[in-house]
Amino acid sequence: MDDHALMRAWQEGDGTAFEQLYRHHKDSLLRFLWRQVGDSAAEELFQDIWMKVIKARLRYRPTASFKTWLYTIARNRLLDHYRSQQRQPMMEWDETQPLLAASDPQGESANHQQVQRLLALLKTLPTEQREVFLLKEEAGFTVPEIARLIDCSLEAAKSRLRYAIKKLQQGMEAYCDA
Amino acid sequence: MPEHEHEHDKAISELYQQSREETMNTRDLDDKILAAANADLAAERKPTATVVKYSGWRRWSTPVAAAACLLLATSVGFNVMLYQQTQISSEPQAARFADLAVVEPTPVSASAPQVAQTRKKEALTSPQVAAELRERRLSRQESDQIFEVADVESQLDEEVVVTGSALQVDSETETQVEEIIALLENGELKQAEQELAMLIEKLPQP
Incomplete structure (x- = not known):
């Protein structure tokens, strides 16, 4: 079943349809957040986003794909997060930044x-x-x-x-x- | 886009896709979110039953049914009286009395109270009744029976006077009940409630 059919099944009360949707999109979404705000904040945002999806289940209309809807919610939540942090989320380009500080050249390929x-x-x-x-x-x-x-x-x-x-x-x- | 730039784009893209191969342990998050989704579905099923239980029509069906029963009872009561009146009028003595009592036929268009008033007055006070009785030399018993019938009819007429106005109210009530049902069907519960309250106030007290 595609996302649209799964979403419709979930709207009609099929809990397994949500599970399939979740498992299909969770990794990409979590990485999308991780790469932007770091591990701990990403997990909190990730949970909030899915809660919003759950709450908005009956309001979903198939005018756009489920993925677009999901990432629109994610992006709005991310912007809220930036606002609440009251900081400029972007890190300026810094040539002197030790880019490989976390890596171990000898132990890794x-x-x-x-x-x-x-x-x-x-x-x-x-x-x-x-x-x-x-x-x-x-x-x-x-x-x-x-x-x-x-x-x-x-x-x-x-x-x-x-x-x-x-x-x-x-x-x-x-x-x-x- | 130049060829070499496109190749660089591909190289960056391929390198990034390798980063996606890393596994993530999200079991706790998965459990929380899936539990929340299931709880949401379960919570939705419970209010659904409540909504059915207290749905608009069910909520208003009892007062509307009560009003309809009251209306029906009023209408039936009035019809029974009319029926009784018809029965009495169709009896030979009453027919004779009617011949004597009613000098001129009452116009059909006259209202029920007017008819009742006229017939009452003519039946009980007309000197023609006594004159006719004397003329036909009716026995005392027969004349008593006639006056008994006249009394019954006068009582009925009085009731007609009373219920005649009630009939007018009933037709209005019926219209109101129809309006209330229409409002309920349209889901305008607030207005239906107001209409019903007004209707109950208008209904005749027993």
Whole structure:
């Protein structure tokens, strides 16, 4: 069954349909949050988001896909979180940041190190760029879908994604050169 | 987009996808969220039964039924009296009396109180009644019976005077009851409640 059918079954009182929806989307959503706010806050937000989904079950209308609906709720909750923290969520690009501080080059494969390097670089991206990158790579949205979801123009969404990738490339090249 | 940029994009994307292979232990979160979803469904089933129990129509069915019964009882009571009056009028003595009593036929369009008033006055006070009786040399017993019938009819007429106005109220009441039912069907409970309260106030006290 696709998400829409599962959602309809859940609206009609089928608890197993929700479980399938949850298991289908939970990992991507949790990683999407993790990569933006860190572990502990991500788990709290993750729980809140699913609670909102549960409460809004009967209000859901299939005007958009379930995934779009879920990530719209997630994004709104994330913005609330940033507001409540009253801090600028984006971390400015910092060339001196020890990107591999957490990694152990001797005990890990080169590939794993590269992945860790990429994740560390991701944290340094401006929030808007990181968000677009994660919506594409983690949630699997297309650029037009991202533009609709975050309510910006298609060009703006493309531009953010391009800048994000460029910065990640530069960081990876710098790492490889080193 | 240049070829080399596209390749870089792919490389970054592939590298990121490798990061997604890491497993996450979310058992506690899963348990909490799935339990919350099940609790929400269970909580929804309980109020559904309550809603059915206290649904609009069920809530108002008793007062409306009471009002309808009262209305029916009033209507039936009035009809019985009319029936009795018809029965008495159809008896030979009463028919004879009617011939004597009613000098001129009352217009059909006259209202029930008017008819009653006219017939009462004419039946009991008209000197023609006595004159006719004397003329026909009726026995004392027969004349008593006639006056007995006249008394019964006059009583009935008085009741007609009373219930005639009640009949007028009943037709209004019936309209009101229909309006209340229509309001209930439309789910306008508040207005139905007000209409019903007004209706109960208007109904004749026993």
